Amino acid sequence: MARKVGKQGALYLGVGPTKVADLFDVTFEANTEMEDVSIKMDAFRKYSPSHGHARIRARRYVNTTAVMLRECYDAAKNGELLAFRVDVIDATNTLSQISGEGWIAASSLALPRGAVVEDFEMTVESEWAVTQPGVD
Amino acid sequence: MAARSALHGRYAEAAIGGVLIVYLTEWEVSANNDVEDITAHGDSFKRFTSLDADWTFRAQGHVVPASAAHYINTYFVNNNFQGEFTLRGYSGTVAGGTLIFEGTGIPTRGTLAAPMGLASQEIEFRGTGAPTVGM
Numbered sequence: 001m002a003r004k005v006g007k008q009g010a011l012y013l014g015v016g017p018t019k020v021a022d023l024f025d026v027t028f029e030a031n032t033e034m035e036d037v038s039i040k041m042d043a044f045r046k047y048s049p050s051h052g053h054a055r056i057r058a059r060r061y062v063n064t065t066a067v068m069l070r071e072c073y074d075a076a077k078n079g080e081l082l083a084f085r086v087d088v089i090d091a092t093n094t095l096s097q098i099s100g101e102g103w104i105a106a107s108s109l110a111l112p113r114g115a116v117v118e119d120f121e122m123t124v125e126s127e128w129a130v131t132q133p134g135v136d
Numbered sequence: 137m138a139a140r141s142a143l144h145g146r147y148a149e150a151a152i153g154g155v156l157i158v159y160l161t162e163w164e165v166s167a168n169n170d171v172e173d174i175t176a177h178g179d180s181f182k183r184f185t186s187l188d189a190d191w192t193f194r195a196q197g198h199v200v201p202a203s204a205a206h207y208i209n210t211y212f213v214n215n216n217f218q219g220e221f222t223l224r225g226y227s228g229t230v231a232g233g234t235l236i237f238e239g240t241g242i243p244t245r246g247t248l249a250a251p252m253g254l255a256s257q258e259i260e261f262r263g264t265g266a267p268t269v270g271m
Contacts, residue, residue, distance in 0.1 A: 035254045040149045040160050
């Protein structure tokens with residue numbers, strides 16, 4: 001099978017779920033906090049797992065509205081827990097899909113001399129899962 | 137040039153009552169000397185004289201899961217007189233290292249903490265009498 005390119009990937013948010021339009025970059029990151037449990041005479045550090053963390057960082061071009069900014073707290077105190085799904089290839093469940101829930105924790109709107117770009121970061125709230133439902 | 141050798145705390149165990157302190161992460165001995173101000177009229181600088189000294193021993197460690205055998209359970213005995221314990225600190229292991237501190241102390245404070253991170257425990261002893269090694 002041919003190696004995949006990211007340009008066919010997609011990010012879905014919300015109840016629908018609804019695909020985030022004009023996306024050109026998305027990264028899903030996950031890590032586990034490790035507590036140092038080293039004691040006297042240990043030659044090598046030892047660790048015990050603590051909480052898990054994950055986040056999604058993405059960038060999209062802006063055509064009409066900066067949709068992600070409105071998911072951060074503002075005068076209307078928007079912001080809600082959103083379901084998400086990251087597809088390696090859009091709507092293709094024979095490849096990996098990552099699902100969970102999260103908050104848009106940060107967003108920015110950039111107006112350079114070139115394209116107007118919206119950056120945003122989602123903090124994952126729930127235990128996320130990566131599946132290939134068309135294969136598993 | 138030869139490498140400099142300095143004791144790293146990872147190689148310094150400690151024992152209470154001859155028993156290695158379980159899951160030990162840190163130990164400390166601190167000493168204090170009381171002085172009396174004997175500054176007199178005409179002195180341009182303060183003058184002091186020694187009265188007496190005291191010391192404390194503190195140990196801190198991780199907590200063993202699903203076990204009530206923590207420090208305050210071992211050394212704060214319910215309704216009993218808090219006895220004296222021999223406290224020893226080593227450069228190296230309790231079994232085969234070099235004794236660098238020894239003294240007798242009485243438990244005065246203990247904690248068992250379970251924050252949103254690693255649980256930890258601590259025990260502190262007040263020294264009674266002069267240490268026999270290291271001071």
